[in-house]
Amino acid sequence: MVALLKPAYRAEPSFEDVLARYPRFPRLVALKIDVQRRGVHYTERAEKAVDPARHQLRSPYIFGSRDGAIKPLPESLLLRDGGTILVDPTPLAQDPYVVDYEDGRFVLLDDGRAVEEIDLWPKPAYYDKLTTSGIKMSLLVTARPQRLNVFQSSYCQFWVDDKGCKFCDIVTHTKQQRDEIGVPNRLRPEDIAEVIAEALKEPGRFSNICLTSGSVVKGPEVFDQEVDFYIELLQAIGTNFKTRRFPSQLIASAFNERQLARLYENTGLTSYTSDLEVFTADKFDWICPGKAKWVGYAGWRDRLIGAVDIFGRGNVGTCIVAGAELAKPYGFANEDEAIKADLEEAEYLAERGVTTVSIVWVPRPGSAFHDQVNASLDYYIRLAQGLQDLRARYGLSVDFDDYRRCGNHPDSDLARLQ
Numbered sequence: 001m002v003a004l005l006k007p008a009y010r011a012e013p014s015f016e017d018v019l020a021r022y023p024r025f026p027r028l029v030a031l032k033i034d035v036q037r038r039g040v041h042y043t044e045r046a047e048k049a050v051d052p053a054r055h056q057l058r059s060p061y062i063f064g065s066r067d068g069a070i071k072p073l074p075e076s077l078l079l080r081d082g083g084t085i086l087v088d089p090t091p092l093a094q095d096p097y098v099v100d101y102e103d104g105r106f107v108l109l110d111d112g113r114a115v116e117e118i119d120l121w122p123k124p125a126y127y128d129k130l131t132t133s134g135i136k137m138s139l140l141v142t143a144r145p146q147r148l149n150v151f152q153s154s155y156c157q158f159w160v161d162d163k164g165c166k167f168c169d170i171v172t173h174t175k176q177q178r179d180e181i182g183v184p185n186r187l188r189p190e191d192i193a194e195v196i197a198e199a200l201k202e203p204g205r206f207s208n209i210c211l212t213s214g215s216v217v218k219g220p221e222v223f224d225q226e227v228d229f230y231i232e233l234l235q236a237i238g239t240n241f242k243t244r245r246f247p248s249q250l251i252a253s254a255f256n257e258r259q260l261a262r263l264y265e266n267t268g269l270t271s272y273t274s275d276l277e278v279f280t281a282d283k284f285d286w287i288c289p290g291k292a293k294w295v296g297y298a299g300w301r302d303r304l305i306g307a308v309d310i311f312g313r314g315n316v317g318t319c320i321v322a323g324a325e326l327a328k329p330y331g332f333a334n335e336d337e338a339i340k341a342d343l344e345e346a347e348y349l350a351e352r353g354v355t356t357v358s359i360v361w362v363p364r365p366g367s368a369f370h371d372q373v374n375a376s377l378d379y380y381i382r383l384a385q386g387l388q389d390l391r392a393r394y395g396l397s398v399d400f401d402d403y404r405r406c407g408n409h410p411d412s413d414l415a416r417l418q
C-alpha cells in the first residue's frame, strides 16, 4: 500500500499509516508523541473559549516555546485517558496540530479533521495568590496536572564559554521571562516553602515536587554550589511534611558520591535524575560540550550508576532528548542506527539500576539547533516501546517519573499499561 504523504513542512506518512504498523501501541500515547513532535496552534475560537479562571495559562518554564513568544495561551493539553501532553504553541508554517473549540469542547484537528477530544489543564488554586514577600506564586512554583515544578535558577553556567547543550534555550528563554513577566533570577527558599504549603492545600491534586535548573560549576569541587542551593531549597520545602522523606525528584548535574550523600542525608529527597541528554560519547561531546568538558560521558554515566547505591534501584534516572542524536551534520546517519545505539546504552544503564526515559525533542528558536527537524513518529514509537520493554525486563520502576508525576515521557506512559 502506498502511504499518504502530508503536503506541508515535511513529506511523511500520515499518523494513521504509521500507527497501523504498530497495532499494539496505544493510540493516545502515539497521538501525544505526534502532537509534541509537531506542536499546536490555537484557533481564535479556541482562544476565546479559554477561561482564565479555570484553565492554566502558560506559566514560567525552564525552556521556551517553538514560537519564541510568551503569550497568555493555554499551558497544555489533557487526553481522555488522563494522560498529559506538554506541548508548545507553534507557527502554522511548521504544520502543527490545531486546537479548536466546537460544540462546547476542545478538539484537536489534523489537516482540518477532528482527531480527538481534549481538555485544558486546570488552574491550581494558588496561582492567583501572592507570597508574604509580595510575589505572584505562579511565578515561583509552576504546576503540571499532578506535579509542582521549582526552577531554582534561570541560568546554566555551561553557557559562559558557549558550551550549552545545542538543543537547549534556557538562557535565552529565561532572560525573556525575566524581562517580560518578571520571573526572579534566583528563588528564595522561604518563598518556595510558602508556595508549596499553599499548593498542598488543594486536596489530592499534587503527587510530586520536581526541582531543576541549569548547572552551577562553582565551588571547591565542581557543582558544590549547585548542591548547596538544592539542599537549602529542599530543607525549606521539607518543613511542609511530617515524614522525613517526601515525594520529590531532583533533575540536576551529575554529582559525585560525596555530593549525592550530602543531598540524601540532609534533605527529604526521594529520587535523583541527571540527564545524559544524548547517548554515545561522540554525540554527547558534540551536542553537550559543557557536560563533556566538566565531567565527560563516561564520568556522567558512572556518577548515575553510583547514585543507585544511595537512592536505590528505580529511584535514579536519566533522560534523553530523543531525536537530537540525529541532528545534522554529526548525528546518526539514520533512525535505525540511532535507536539501536540508544537502546544499547539504556540497557547498559538498566542492568546497573538506572532508568532511562525520553522526551520528544522540540527544536526551539533560542537554541543552537533552531533550524533542525525532529525525528519521525515511527522512530518515537519504536524508542518508547524499546525503553519500556527494557524497564520491564530489568524490573525497574519509573514511579517518580510516570504519567501522573511527570507526564512528559511517552515511554513512561506505557508503564501503566504493562
Ligand code: SF4
Residues within 6 Å of the ligand: 156, 157, 158, 159, 163, 164, 165, 168, 169, 170, 213, 214, 215, 288, 290
Ligand atoms: S545542562 Fe544543558 S540542557 Fe541543562 S540547562 Fe545547561 S545547557 Fe541546558
